[in-house]
Amino acid sequence: MKIQGKMFIWLSVFILAVAVVYGYWSKEPAGTTALFLAFGLAIMIGFYLAFTARRVDVGAQDNTEADVADDAGEVGFFSPHSWQPLALGFGGALAFLGVALGWWLLYFSAPILMIGLFGWVFEYYRGENRTQ
16 A cells, blocks of 8 residues: 555545646636646545555555565455345436436436335345344
């Protein structure tokens, strides 16, 4: 994380220089403001990464003697047979279609989205204090 923090801090310095030069030459407020906001975002991310890198254990990317396999770990659990993303995709498509055709279509897409969302969140829930 030390390397990523330094990269974002140097990126923010570059964006700040570009923002100053662009603002001076163009006299255009929208682009200059966007570049200064990009500087703010980059410096926040860089500061966070540099700040937390001092408080966590050294990762494999900070060790010069590390192999690629040293940073490997469990990626996560992915459900092999879930139908909930299909419901979320259909509900999301219907919701975005409602923006184009009319807001009344959101009345039909919201329940489909809620069913898909709650089904995905509680897909493997078996009850309170249940062992099987």
